[in-house]
Amino acid sequence: MNRRANPMAVKAALTYEIAEAAVVLGKSPATIRNWIKDGLPVMASRKPYLISGAAIRSYLRDKYQRSKSPLEHDELFCLSCRAGRKPKDMVVEAFANTPKTTRLMGVCERCGACASRMVSNSKLQAFARTFRIKAGGNSDA
Ligand SMILES: [Zn+2]
Incomplete structure (x- = not known):
């Protein structure tokens, strides 16, 4: 269900x-309801909920x-801020995610929530120059 x-x-x-x-978007009603929880505006004064096409488009x-917003090289994605943020003290922990990717996790310097990003292992060396990477799950850097 990851198709856009x-x-x-x-x-x-x-x-x-x-x-x-x-139906029009080829998604399940549950997906649409998730979007509403996620911020898709509905015309709430009426039930069943009506959503304007313009609102769907902009949402x-x-x-x-x-989701494709490129993070700066020194940022993680903060789920709470919903934006790229630098990790506190530039410290991140590295966790093996898949054989080819590693999840870097840190603490959002702005709000203190958990922030993370997925990086491909081939780029880990470059990130090691930007972040202070602590071994979380594994690290051979
Ligand atoms: Zn944050």
Whole structure:
């Protein structure tokens, strides 16, 4: 279910019920409800919830922009800030994620929440110059 919905599948001038939006976008109604929890605005004065096509478009564009938003080389993604943040003291812990990737985890210097990013092992050396990497799960750096 990781395929991206096409924002252009909805018409900006129309409004959609959750089930309708799900069909048009090729997603499950549960996914649409998750988007609503995640911030997709609904016309809350009415039930069933209606969502404007324009709102869906801007939500999806924003969401996909966010998910591909390139982090600066010295940033982790803070789930709480929903933005790239530097880790406190530039300290991160490295955890083996897959054979080819490592998850770097640190503490958001702004809000103190957990921040992380996935890096490919081939780039780990470069990140080791930016961050103070502590071995979490494994590290052969
Ligand atoms: Zn934060």
